Amino acid sequence: MEITAGGLLEVRITPADVGKRVSVRRVEAVVSGSPEFTDTVGVLTSWDQGVLLITKKDGRSVRIAESSLVAGKVVPAAPARRRGPAASFEELSRVAARAWQPLESERLGDWTLRAAAGFTRRANSVLPLGDPGIPLDDALARVTSWYAERSLPAYVQVATGAAGTQEVLGAELERRGWVNEVSAEVRTGALAPVGDVDAPAAADVRLTRVPDEQWLGRYGKVRDPDLARRMLVEGPSVWFAALPGGRAIGRCVVDGRWAGFAAVTVDPAHRREGLATAVMAALARRALEEGASAAWLQVETDNPGALKLYDGLGFATHHMYHHYRAAS
Numbered sequence: 001m002e003i004t005a006g007g008l009l010e011v012r013i014t015p016a017d018v019g020k021r022v023s024v025r026r027v028e029a030v031v032s033g034s035p036e037f038t039d040t041v042g043v044l045t046s047w048d049q050g051v052l053l054i055t056k057k058d059g060r061s062v063r064i065a066e067s068s069l070v071a072g073k074v075v076p077a078a079p080a081r082r083r084g085p086a087a088s089f090e091e092l093s094r095v096a097a098r099a100w101q102p103l104e105s106e107r108l109g110d111w112t113l114r115a116a117a118g119f120t121r122r123a124n125s126v127l128p129l130g131d132p133g134i135p136l137d138d139a140l141a142r143v144t145s146w147y148a149e150r151s152l153p154a155y156v157q158v159a160t161g162a163a164g165t166q167e168v169l170g171a172e173l174e175r176r177g178w179v180n181e182v183s184a185e186v187r188t189g190a191l192a193p194v195g196d197v198d199a200p201a202a203a204d205v206r207l208t209r210v211p212d213e214q215w216l217g218r219y220g221k222v223r224d225p226d227l228a229r230r231m232l233v234e235g236p237s238v239w240f241a242a243l244p245g246g247r248a249i250g251r252c253v254v255d256g257r258w259a260g261f262a263a264v265t266v267d268p269a270h271r272r273e274g275l276a277t278a279v280m281a282a283l284a285r286r287a288l289e290e291g292a293s294a295a296w297l298q299v300e301t302d303n304p305g306a307l308k309l310y311d312g313l314g315f316a317t318h319h320m321y322h323h324y325r326a327a328s
Contacts, residue, residue: 009071015047017074019168022054024072026064040064041075043160045171053171057161058301059183059322061171077163085188085257085294089162089319090129092186092296097127099253099260101234108142109133115150117224119231121182121323122298125155128169136172144326154326159186162319170322177327184300184322185307187315191259191295194313195284197277204243205282209233211240211251218246218265232263239286241279248275252283259287261297264306276309 013022021043028038042056052064100122102114110130116123124147132139140156147154156173159165174180210233213225222228232238237254247270251263261283266275284295297315299306 011069011072013044013072013074018044018047020044020074021077022072023075024052024054024064025070026068027070028068035070037070043165043167045168046175055160055167055171057320059158059160059167059170059180059320061174085190087188087294087296087318089159089164092188092318093127093129093159095255095258095260095296096122096186096298098255099235099262101231103231106146108139111139111143113143113146115147115152116231117150117227118152119224119227120221121155122157123231124152125157125323127157128166137176140173140176140326147326155181156324157321158324159319159321161317165319170324173324178324179327180322181325182300182323183320184298185317186296186298186319186321187310188294188296188318189310189313189315191284191288191293194280194295195288197281197313199274199278199281201243201273201275201278202281202285205241205279206244207282207286208240208242209238211249212242214246215240215242215249218242218249218267219263220265237290239283241283243275243279248279250276250279250283252287254287254290254292257291257293259284259292259295261295264309271305277313280313 023041025037025039027035029036040054040062042054044052045055046053050066052066054062054064056062100120102116102123104115106113109132111132112127114123114125114127118124126143144154158170160167160170211229216222216225216228232251235253239252241250246267248266249263250261253260261280264276264279297310299310
């Protein structure tokens, strides 16, 4: 909090600071005549009619009455991670986009509209890396009509929690009635430790360039096998891993220094046997052979088992992303 030379707290933010990262303290309640304070850190996404909206790192928004503020200041962007590979939000976003390529796309200024017959939200959503080049309401109208022409719901992928992410855009979408349907963490880590994990079953993992029917069956998100196969094989250098009997599978896209892990799925009858680790270790070793050194993955926030696995392998959250769906 900002403290003056006299030791008093002071509010040093104004509506002109919308879009900046701030730290504020407010009176949450008064108990037995004494105020209780709450601190909030995040991006100031609006300040209208005496109410501040601050979007936290995880994408949640906090509404704060201006009258409750006792201190506030602009703070620097979150510090760079001290372990694992350094990466900007934009670099990771572009790497992730190349790992889930759409069947068709169209530019709208710096936005990319992506469609793939509904297979994965990542390939059927807008990637808004910059300015659409037209007023936001006009851009969103174009987005909704573009997806309607393809009989698809309109989604915009919005990131939070790192330098250069899109908290203001997310707040504007919410103000217009768009709904955040799913949130996920984008995690990064060093690749070599994943490949070095002692996972005996990794020796039994079979690596291929194309997923077979058993792989697709274990993936479990496939309505149209031909479409899924066509989508899944696209990328700079794509590998599919499977243990005999379809006990566990995984996918890895090698793209320069990056190896992106996805679709790590284990037969429920064989969970807690280290098979997910084995699949990732085998894929990591192949990615290392191709010159990759850093790893990334995306994991939904309501998947505690996967979060625990990735914690153990040294992955840490870089930023969050959220899929906002247009109001129906």
